[in-house]
Amino acid sequence: MNTGKRKPVQSNSVKKNSYKKTRAPNQNKQDIISHAIRHIDHITYAGKTRNEKGFIERWQLMGFSELVRLHTRRYPATHIALTSGKSSDFPWETMTGLSVSEDPGSPINEFIIRYGEGVQHVAYNIHPEADMEELYQELKKRKWQFMTSVLTHKDDHGARLCQLFTAPQVPAGTFVELIQRLPGPHGEIFNGFDIVNIDDLYEAYSQYSAWLEKHHRSKAVKYQKAFETQIHSDFMRQSHSTGYYG
Numbered sequence: 001m002n003t004g005k006r007k008p009v010q011s012n013s014v015k016k017n018s019y020k021k022t023r024a025p026n027q028n029k030q031d032i033i034s035h036a037i038r039h040i041d042h043i044t045y046a047g048k049t050r051n052e053k054g055f056i057e058r059w060q061l062m063g064f065s066e067l068v069r070l071h072t073r074r075y076p077a078t079h080i081a082l083t084s085g086k087s088s089d090f091p092w093e094t095m096t097g098l099s100v101s102e103d104p105g106s107p108i109n110e111f112i113i114r115y116g117e118g119v120q121h122v123a124y125n126i127h128p129e130a131d132m133e134e135l136y137q138e139l140k141k142r143k144w145q146f147m148t149s150v151l152t153h154k155d156d157h158g159a160r161l162c163q164l165f166t167a168p169q170v171p172a173g174t175f176v177e178l179i180q181r182l183p184g185p186h187g188e189i190f191n192g193f194d195i196v197n198i199d200d201l202y203e204a205y206s207q208y209s210a211w212l213e214k215h216h217r218s219k220a221v222k223y224q225k226a227f228e229t230q231i232h233s234d235f236m237r238q239s240h241s242t243g244y245y246g
């Protein structure tokens with residue numbers, strides 16, 4: 001895994017292979033979506049820094065061990081991946097993530113302040129032969145909303161990572177990740193993360209949450225005004241009927 005500076009890779013540079021070739025010419029778009037999503041790749045929790053040790057110990061008791069720990073810079077935080085098991089085509093079977101930050105303004109702490117410690121996002125693993133850009137476009141047509149486009153990264157061995165993140169429904173709320181891990185020329189699959197992608201995600205998450213907050217607030221003010229107008233008109237109607245003003 002490469003935790004250094006981003007080496008931009010366009011998602012449409014993902015090699016087209018048998019997944020595309022074996023698709024019937026008129027296979028409908030729903031099939032593209034149905035065949036793309038395989039299984040849960042990881043579930044990530046937002047936690048308080050002081051609870052990090054206890055969190056890791058609890059998951060170790062569940063059979064997990066620490067795979068990697070990444071430190072992001074633009075949105076300072078520590079992102080820890082714990083894995084369990086081993087599958088035939090993958091270096092691990094299941095992953096649990098934990099994100100903590102000492103920055104009080106971090107979206108991680110914003111999440112905790114609003115909702116408490118808990119699941120921040122669930123990531124679904126995408127078939128390595130799926131076209132992430134096509135999947136992104138098709139899901140958008142089906143009214144899925146995203147806070148990022150397809151984020152890509154290529155490591156020094158040529159293994160590639162593609163990620164896509166849905167928009168939260170509420171400010172700093174939970175979201176869904178679609179993640180595709182692609183092998184390099186020697187067959188070694190991309191099994192970690194990239195700090196530039198993580199920071200890009202957090203930038204989008206922060207900005208989208210701020211937009212939602214503003215949108216919700218203006219909506220709330222509008223509803224409050226409508227409510228007050230209704231109460232006032234009800235009061236006036238009742239007052240007239242009882243002759244209070246007469």
Ligand SMILES: [Fe+2]
Nearest residue numbers: 042044123177
């Ligand atoms: Fe994730």
